Amino acid sequence: MTAFLKRLIACHTGCASTGEKLDTKDQIVQIATELIQQRGYQGFSYQDIATRLDIKKASIHYHFPKKEDLGVAVISAYYQYIQDWIGKYDLDKMTALEKLEQYFQFFAETALHGELGCVMNGFLAESGSLPEVLREKLAWFEKWHMELVTMKVKEGLEKGEFKKRGTPEEQALFIIAAAMGALNMAQDKQTPGVYDIVVRQIIESLTC
Amino acid sequence: MTAFLKRLIACHTGCASTGEKLDTKDQIVQIATELIQQRGYQGFSYQDIATRLDIKKASIHYHFPKKEDLGVAVISAYYQYIQDWIGKYDLDKMTALEKLEQYFQFFAETALHGELGCVMNGFLAESGSLPEVLREKLAWFEKWHMELVTMKVKEGLEKGEFKKRGTPEEQALFIIAAAMGALNMAQDKQTPGVYDIVVRQIIESLTC
DNA sequence: GTCTATATATAGATAGAC
DNA sequence: GTCTATCTATATATAGAC
Numbered sequence: 001m002t003a004f005l006k007r008l009i010a011c012h013t014g015c016a017s018t019g020e021k022l023d024t025k026d027q028i029v030q031i032a033t034e035l036i037q038q039r040g041y042q043g044f045s046y047q048d049i050a051t052r053l054d055i056k057k058a059s060i061h062y063h064f065p066k067k068e069d070l071g072v073a074v075i076s077a078y079y080q081y082i083q084d085w086i087g088k089y090d091l092d093k094m095t096a097l098e099k100l101e102q103y104f105q106f107f108a109e110t111a112l113h114g115e116l117g118c119v120m121n122g123f124l125a126e127s128g129s130l131p132e133v134l135r136e137k138l139a140w141f142e143k144w145h146m147e148l149v150t151m152k153v154k155e156g157l158e159k160g161e162f163k164k165r166g167t168p169e170e171q172a173l174f175i176i177a178a179a180m181g182a183l184n185m186a187q188d189k190q191t192p193g194v195y196d197i198v199v200r201q202i203i204e205s206l207t208c
Numbered sequence: 209m210t211a212f213l214k215r216l217i218a219c220h221t222g223c224a225s226t227g228e229k230l231d232t233k234d235q236i237v238q239i240a241t242e243l244i245q246q247r248g249y250q251g252f253s254y255q256d257i258a259t260r261l262d263i264k265k266a267s268i269h270y271h272f273p274k275k276e277d278l279g280v281a282v283i284s285a286y287y288q289y290i291q292d293w294i295g296k297y298d299l300d301k302m303t304a305l306e307k308l309e310q311y312f313q314f315f316a317e318t319a320l321h322g323e324l325g326c327v328m329n330g331f332l333a334e335s336g337s338l339p340e341v342l343r344e345k346l347a348w349f350e351k352w353h354m355e356l357v358t359m360k361v362k363e364g365l366e367k368g369e370f371k372k373r374g375t376p377e378e379q380a381l382f383i384i385a386a387a388m389g390a391l392n393m394a395q396d397k398q399t400p401g402v403y404d405i406v407v408r409q410i411i412e413s414l415t416c
Numbered sequence: 417g418t419c420t421a422t423a424t425a426t427a428g429a430t431a432g433a434c
Numbered sequence: 435g436t437c438t439a440t441c442t443a444t445a446t447a448t449a450g451a452c
Contacts (some may be wrong), residue, residue: 036257042250102369117335127325138396142398164325164357170405173399176393177390177402180389181385187332191381200378201382
C-alpha cells in the first residue's frame with residue numbers, strides 16, 4: 001500500500017494510527033478531498049479545513065494560494081492514488097474481468113463504499129461555475145479515466161470474456177457512467193448497497 | 209404539452225416566444241432549476257436570479273423566504289414536469305421498451321441533451337451540506353423515481369421484452385445510475401453524445 | 417409584489433510580524 | 435511555516451416604505 005493510500009484511508013477512518021506522520025500540505029489535500037466528496041467544490045471553505053487541522057486560514061493560503069490550486073491538487077492526488085493502487089497488482093496474472101473488478105473496488109474505496117460521493121462528481125455537478133484551470137484538469141483526468149477503462153474493455157473483448165456491444169469506447173463510457181452514478185446515488189442513503197448492486201448489474205451485462 | 213413544460217423549454221431555449229406569460233414565482237423556479245443544473249444548489253445565489261429577471265433580491269425573498277424553500281420548489285416542479293410529460297402519452301398502446309425510451313427522452317430533455325447536468329445530481333453531489341428539509345425532499349423524489357423505473361422494468365420482464373438480471377429493483381437502480389452518470393459526464397463536453405451512447409448501451413444490455 | 421436600506425455572517429485573499 | 439490583522443466581496447435574510 002502506498003503512502004497516499006494509507007493517508008487517505010487513515011483520514012477516512014478517523015485520521016488515526018497509521019504510524020505515519022503527514023505534513024500539513026498532504027493533510028490539507030486529504031481533507032479537501034473528503035469535503036469535496038461530501039459537499040462539492042464550492043461547498044467547502046478554507047475555514048472548514050483550518051478548523052479540522054486546528055490551524056488558521058492564512059496557513060492554508062501559504063500552501064495553496066488560491067482555492068483552485070487546492071482543487072487541482074485534489075485531482076492530481078486522486079490520479080496518483082489510483083495509479084498507485086493499480087501498481088499493487090500483478091496485472092499479468094489477472095483476467096480482464098478481474099482487472100475490471102479491481103477497478104470497481106478502488107472506485108468504491110475512494111468513496112468508502114458509498115459513505116462519500118465520487119470525487120469527480122463533486123466537481124462535475126458544479127462545472128458551470130468552476131474556474132477554467134479546474135475544468136481543464138477535470139477534462140484531463142476524465143480523458144485518462146476513459147482510456148484506462150477502454151483498455152480493460154478491449155482486453156476483455158479480445159480474450160472473449162466480454163460481450164461486444166458497440167465500440168469499446170462506448171462500452172467504457174457506459175461502465176464509467178453507471179459506476180459514477182451509483183456512487184452519487186449512494187449518498188442519499190436510501191438504498192444500502194447501491195454501488196455493489198449496480199456493479200453486479202454492469203458485470204452481468206458485460207459477460208452474459 | 210403542459211404549461212410548465214412549455215415554460216421550462218422556453219426558458220432553456222432562450223426565455224422567448226411561447227406566447228405564454230409567466231408569473232414571477234414560476235420564472236424564479238425555472239431559472240433556479242437551470243442554475244442548479246449548471247452549478248449545483250450552493251452554486252447559485254438570489255442575486256444571480258435577480259439579475260436575470262431584472263428585479264431585486266428582496267423580491268425573491270418575498271416568494272421564497274429561505275433558499276431552501278426555493279430548493280424544495282425546484283424538486284416539486286421537476287416532479288410535476290415529469291408527471292405531466294408522462295401524461296401526454298397513451299401508455300396503453302406502448303411496449304415496455306417504448307416506455308423506457310420515453311423515460312430516457314424526457315430525462316435528456318430536462319438537461320437539453322447534455323447541455324445541462326441532471327437536476328438531482330446538482331443536489332446529490334452536495335448532499336453533505338444540504339439543509340435537512342432539502343435532503344428529505346430529495347429522498348422523496350428519488351423514492352418515487354425508483355418506483356417509476358421499477359414498474360417499467362417489471363412490465364418489460366412480464367412481457368418478455370427484457371432479460372432478467374437480479375431483481376427488477378436492482379435493474380431499475382442500474383438504469384437510473386447509468387442515466388444520471390451519463391448526464392453528469394456530458395457536462396465536461398469531452399465526449400459529444402455521451403448520454404445517447406450510454407442509453408443505447410443500457411437498452412442493449414436489457415434486451416439482448 | 418417590488419422596492420431601498422440594512423444587518424450579519426462568511427467567503428477568498430493579502431500584508432507583515434514572529 | 436504559522437500567526438494576527440485586515441481587506442473586499444458577496445452571501446442569506448429582514449424591516450419597512452411605496
